Amino acid sequence: MSAASTVQGRVVKVTGSGLFRWLAFGVFWGYLVVRWLYQWVGADLLGMDPRAPLLPVETFRTLATTWDGTRIGGLFSFLRVAGDALPAAVTGTWLTIILTVVAMAAGLVIAVPLAVARVYGGPVTRWAALGYTELIRGTPLLAQLFVLYYGLSLSATLRELPFVGEGFIPAQAALVAMIGFTINSSAYQAEYIRSALRSVEVGQLTAGRAVGLSKLQTIRRIVLPQGLRYGIPGWSNELVYLIKYSSLAAFITVPELYKRTRDIASGNFRYFELLVVAGVIYLGLVLSASALMGRVEQRVAIPGLGE
Amino acid sequence: MTLLEFADVHQSYGEEEVLDGISFGVDRGAVEVIIGPSGSGKSTLLRCVNRLTDIDSGDIRLDGTSIYARDENELRQQVGMVFQDFNLFAHLTALENVTLGLRRVRGFSKEEAVADAHDHLERVGLLEQAESYPAELSGGQKQRVGIARALAMDPEIMLFDEPTSALDPELVGEVVSVMRDLAEEGMTMLVVTHEMGFARSTASRLTFLDDGRLVEQGPPEQLFERPEHERTGTFLRRLTELHGGIDR
Numbered sequence: 001m002s003a004a005s006t007v008q009g010r011v012v013k014v015t016g017s018g019l020f021r022w023l024a025f026g027v028f029w030g031y032l033v034v035r036w037l038y039q040w041v042g043a044d045l046l047g048m049d050p051r052a053p054l055l056p057v058e059t060f061r062t063l064a065t066t067w068d069g070t071r072i073g074g075l076f077s078f079l080r081v082a083g084d085a086l087p088a089a090v091t092g093t094w095l096t097i098i099l100t101v102v103a104m105a106a107g108l109v110i111a112v113p114l115a116v117a118r119v120y121g122g123p124v125t126r127w128a129a130l131g132y133t134e135l136i137r138g139t140p141l142l143a144q145l146f147v148l149y150y151g152l153s154l155s156a157t158l159r160e161l162p163f164v165g166e167g168f169i170p171a172q173a174a175l176v177a178m179i180g181f182t183i184n185s186s187a188y189q190a191e192y193i194r195s196a197l198r199s200v201e202v203g204q205l206t207a208g209r210a211v212g213l214s215k216l217q218t219i220r221r222i223v224l225p226q227g228l229r230y231g232i233p234g235w236s237n238e239l240v241y242l243i244k245y246s247s248l249a250a251f252i253t254v255p256e257l258y259k260r261t262r263d264i265a266s267g268n269f270r271y272f273e274l275l276v277v278a279g280v281i282y283l284g285l286v287l288s289a290s291a292l293m294g295r296v297e298q299r300v301a302i303p304g305l306g307e
Numbered sequence: 308m309t310l311l312e313f314a315d316v317h318q319s320y321g322e323e324e325v326l327d328g329i330s331f332g333v334d335r336g337a338v339e340v341i342i343g344p345s346g347s348g349k350s351t352l353l354r355c356v357n358r359l360t361d362i363d364s365g366d367i368r369l370d371g372t373s374i375y376a377r378d379e380n381e382l383r384q385q386v387g388m389v390f391q392d393f394n395l396f397a398h399l400t401a402l403e404n405v406t407l408g409l410r411r412v413r414g415f416s417k418e419e420a421v422a423d424a425h426d427h428l429e430r431v432g433l434l435e436q437a438e439s440y441p442a443e444l445s446g447g448q449k450q451r452v453g454i455a456r457a458l459a460m461d462p463e464i465m466l467f468d469e470p471t472s473a474l475d476p477e478l479v480g481e482v483v484s485v486m487r488d489l490a491e492e493g494m495t496m497l498v499v500t501h502e503m504g505f506a507r508s509t510a511s512r513l514t515f516l517d518d519g520r521l522v523e524q525g526p527p528e529q530l531f532e533r534p535e536h537e538r539t540g541t542f543l544r545r546l547t548e549l550h551g552g553i554d555r
Binding site for chain 1: 357359380381383384388390392394395396397398407408411412440441442443456457460
């Protein structure tokens with residue numbers, strides 16, 4: 001596994017519990033990446049079934065039968081069900097990640113001007129930005145998705161566009177979910193950024209203006225670089241929420257992680273096992289996201305800023 | 308020749324009259340030191356010159372033209388400002404603090420800006436700290452970067468708003484010495500300060516403000532030795548006791 005060797009390269013630097021953490025991340029992401037590559041290209045090249053679990057599921061089944069009625073048997077029974085479900089769950093995980101990343105990134109693009117409008121705008125832009133954020137934050141995310149999907153029939157419009165649902169372009173329902181999550185996340189991110197901008201000292205703005213920078217230049221060159229750094233903890237929080245809230249896309253038929261596992265469970269009635277599978281993957285994603293954001297925070301840290 | 312002229316300047320915050328009819332001129336190359344009790348309108352007067360604060364009535368002219376007839380950002384490039392709290396851009400190194408304005412306001416290329424910024428940092432004796440962030444500098448060093456940042460814009464006049472008030476006593480000297488060099492090079496300076504050593508040694512003229520009015524104006528020795536107004540004498544005596552009148 002190529003992922004394992006990169007992990008081993010890293011463990012040289014870390015020790016103790018750090019080693020365990022990197023090993024766990026390595027196994028988690030190693031399996032995900034190997035499965036994705038196998039489903040997209042590997043199975044074709046090898047002439048194998050793309051839905052093959054790549055785990056000794058048959059052995060689990062045999063052992064479960066052998067030890068039937070005992071705890072060990074129960075464990076292997078669990079492993080068999082989980083192993084059978086993993087191919088679909090991992091496919092759904094890809095969509096979960098895409099939904100989250102797109103909504104975070106596109107949400108940020110909308111959130112920055114919203115936050116700037118709230119803090120530095122005139123009365124009209126300020127009220128418009130306030131209205132938008134309060135409307136979005138004040139209504140349930142699920143209701144927003146329903147409005148877009150069922151109310152506005154957005155998917156019918158999107159379906160007509162070229163490339164939708166082909167190759168790596170998600171199908172229309174997933175696109176609707178992305179739009180919904182982007183709008184929702186932009187409002188929350190705007191709030192995080194707004195409070196971060198407020199913590200930039202007024203003197204910084206004055207100094208920028210006194211040098212001869214225009215108001216927009218001052219915001220772009222001085223306030224945002226500082227404010228966005230202050231905003232990283234809040235931003236990490238939003239990322240963690242979004243990973244889990246993306247499961248609401250299941251309710252508008254998007255085959256992401258939660259929907260995949262739920263659908264399997266409604267076929268074999270092994271709800272507990274499948275919820276555990278989904279739970280473990282969500283947990284892996286969330287812990288990875290926190291670790292990543294911690295890294296980002298260190299990477300962009302500036303001495304004396306936000307300490 | 309008058310470079311900067313205040314003509315019957317009035318300014319108020321709500322009911323409070325901060326500047327109550329200020330009129331005087333500052334000659335090119337002069338070092339005008341403004342003193343006065345807190346709340347007398349000194350800082351406000353400075354902030355009016357680069358339009359960080361707008362005046363209610365009267366006019367301020369730079370080089371013969373009203374500052375209100377000029378583009379705001381162009382005016383601010385011509386008027387350098389140094390702050391009591393330094394206000395260095397906290398996310399930028401000393402060098403970047405200076406190059407930001409050079410690049411974005413004066414339109415220098417990156418190489419030109421770095422070369423010019425190096426010159427200005429050298430002038431304030433901080434070339435070695437070019438890559439340090441503000442948090443890694445002492446107060447005196449921060450203020451010298453602040454001066455370099457303002458000088459880099461090639462201003463016609465420099466405003467100093469209590470540049471040494473936030474400094475530990477032992478760091479005042481290095482900042483005052485940079486300001487003195489600047490005065491000797493012929494920079495026009497409008498300085499609000501309680502640093503009486505600098506006022507005595509370097510000021511072309513002292514202006515005493517109280518309650519938003521110009522009380523008395525004259526060469527430092529005149530105001531220190533034979534003030535016309537009782538208020539001026541009392542204030543200067545108290546200030547000298549606190550901040551020393553001995554040349555540092």
